[in-house]
Each structure stands twice: as C-alpha cells, then as structure tokens.
Amino acid sequence: MTINSRENGSPAYGQEPPYRTGKPMRKQKSQKAAQDIDQDDTVLTSAPGKPNHESSPKAAGSSRPRSEIRLENLRRVVLELVAARGIEGVTIDAIATAAQASKQTLYKRWPTKSELIRDAIRMSFDGAHPGDPGDLGSLREELRLILESAAAMLRTNRRLIIALIDGGQRDPIIMALMRQETRENYRESLQRPMKRAIARGEIGPETDLNLVSEIALPVLLHRAMLDEIIDDRVVRMLLDDVLMKLVSK
Template identity: 30%
Template sequence: MASGEAREEAILAATLELLAEVGYDRIRMDAVAVRARASKATIYRRWPGKAELVVTAIQRRAGQSATEEPDPGNLRDDLLGRMRAMRASLTGQDAGLLLGLLTAMHHDDELAGVVRARMIDDKRRAFDPAIDRAVARGELPSGVDRALLAEVGSAMLFSRAFVTGEPLDDTFLTDLVDGVLLPLLHARAVTA
C-alpha cells in the first residue's frame, strides 16, 4: 500500500473510531488529525469538511465501491445479485454508527446534504447496470422509475436490518424481488 493510501486509511479509521466514541456532533478535525498522526492540512486537502470525511469513512467501511457483477442473463437474477450486494454492505456496517449518522442528519444540514448526494445516489446507481441490461434485452422499457426501485429496495433492507430485526436471508431477498421489486418495475413501466 502506497504511503498516501496508508495515510488515507489511517485518517478514515481514526474518523470511524471517533464517530463511535463521541458521535458525529463532537468529532473535531484536530482530533482526527492527532489520532491518525496526520496534519489537518492533509485532511483538508482530501476532504473539504467533516461531513464529507465521515461519509467517506462509512462508505469505505461498507465497501461501497463494489466491482461490477457479471450479467446473469435476466432481470430477476440481476436484481437478486444487487440485493445480495446491498445486504452485505448494510450488514457490514456498524448499526450504531449508521443510526448516529442518520440522527445527526436531522440537525446538520451540511451533513444531510452530503449523505443525500453521495450515499443515496450511490444506492440509486447500484441498480443502473441491472436496469440497463434489462432494457437492452427488452425486458423493460427505457423509462422505468430507477429512483423508486432503489428507494423501496433500500428501505426494506434497512427496515429488516435496523427496525424489525427479522432475517435478511435469501428467502426474504427472493420474496422482495419477486413480490415487490419486479411487480413495481413492470407496473411503473406499463404506466410510464
């Protein structure tokens, strides 16, 4: 790992540690710098503020930069693959960190803006390859509601992981894809 990459990893690890210890509101950039053994200038060259730094740290821990999955040949299997990847990302996150971040969003407009711009858009883009391939195969028309698909799929995973505590097993993902997401895509495609 190159020196710059090691420095970035140290900064992101320090950010997550402090987030868990003191919460978003009380994180200070000087404390991140001290813990990461980096200068504040180094941090600010890469991240313009605390919100961007925290969101990057959480995304990195969750493995948001997943590689493109191969085309399974049909929309259903493509959606199942996407939902499995989202499940792995969601269950790989520290629930306390994520819930603390969501709580902080309610009173920090800057943080809310960064989270919405980066994390929510990432969730929406996660479905793009599956939709693009389905459109190319003729399974869906080009005007399907991608945002609604991402919102419903993400919300149901989030609810299971953090609200109901019910299992996020393959049976649930199959039921979600077959009973909710595919009908949603096809109903919205017909009326579009």
C-alpha cells in the same frame, strides 16, 4: 471495517463491499490528501507529536506509500469513533489520541472537526456502492447481486450509517453526502440492469425505473436502523415479492 474488492475495483458480490476502491476523480482527491499528509511527519506517527524520520516513501512490507496507509488509518479511526459515539460525541482530542496524531497537524489539514469528518465520509463511501454485475441475461440475478451487496454493507456498517444520518440532521453537507452516496448511487446501480432488461425485452418499456430503485434500498435501510435481520431470505422476499412484481410485464 472489512475491505473486499475485485481486481477491477468493484465490490465482491456476496461479500462485504469495500469502503475504498476509488473512482477516478475522488481517487485524485484522496491522493492529494495523502501527499499533504506525507509532507508533515507528525501525522499518524508512533506517538502524538513525535516525527517519523523514515526516509522510505513506502511502509515496510507494503507496496503502498506510507502516506496512503496513514490517511486510511486516520479515516478508519474517525469513522469508528463516529459509529461508537455519534458525530456530536467525537472530538479532535479523541481523534488525535486514537490515531496517534498531532492535533496541530490535524487542524492544519482540516480546520474544523466537521471538515475532517466530512472528508472521512467521502473517502469511506468512495467505491462502496455496488458496481455493475454486468449483463447476466437475467434481471433477477443482476438485482439479487446488487441487493446482497447492499445488505452486506448495511450489516457491517449499521451503527456508522445511523450516526451519519443523525449527524446529517444538523449538518446539511453531511446529509447531502449521504443522499448522494446512498440513494443516488444505489438508484443508478439498480437502474442499469433494468435498462438492459428492457433492451432484451425481458420487461416492458413502461416500467417505472425510479419507483423500483426508490423502494429497494429504503426497505433494507429501515431494517438496519431497527437492528433487524437482513439476510438472504429478506433479500429474496424483497426481490421476488416486491421488485420483480413491479417490473413484470
């Protein structure tokens, strides 16, 4: 997965959004997991079950601690397998082999496959939803940036999102994660510009913020699930022919 971010941790608009930039509370959880992994040398070593005897806490040529790199690699492996096989098709054996990790250590940190996948999902969406483009003085421009970011995320991770939605039918925790990390976070991102537009007098105070924000992402998601094109033309059509008409005075 491609990772792009701005210095302030928000996605780079017009580019593929990051899968891990870190919100404060979740960053603490990720750091704790990374510390736990670093305490066990058998995770993500050069070969399954063979300890890594490096004494340096940081990987060669990187300012990041080895534990963070290992955890990020494990997350990437889990999500790639889920995207390729679906949740039901992923096994701990497959994760351990692909990540060059010890099954014993994986079970020590995550007692079940479901817990490991859920943790990977939490980390993958950490900071992935669009940030706030700021007050640009134009509701259309602010919404355009957010929708382009969402479209890029869906194009890049279509198979993974389909697999997670499918798995969520059998795992209510995964479904709750998907609901929070997609619908709720995107709704919040879309409503902030509309609230500013109301304050500027650009749109009326009677604008139904929930209606507008509930329509935007499902339209893009539906196209992604049908493997249809989600390009700038589609974003413009959604923006100009639907959303801006809903908020017009």
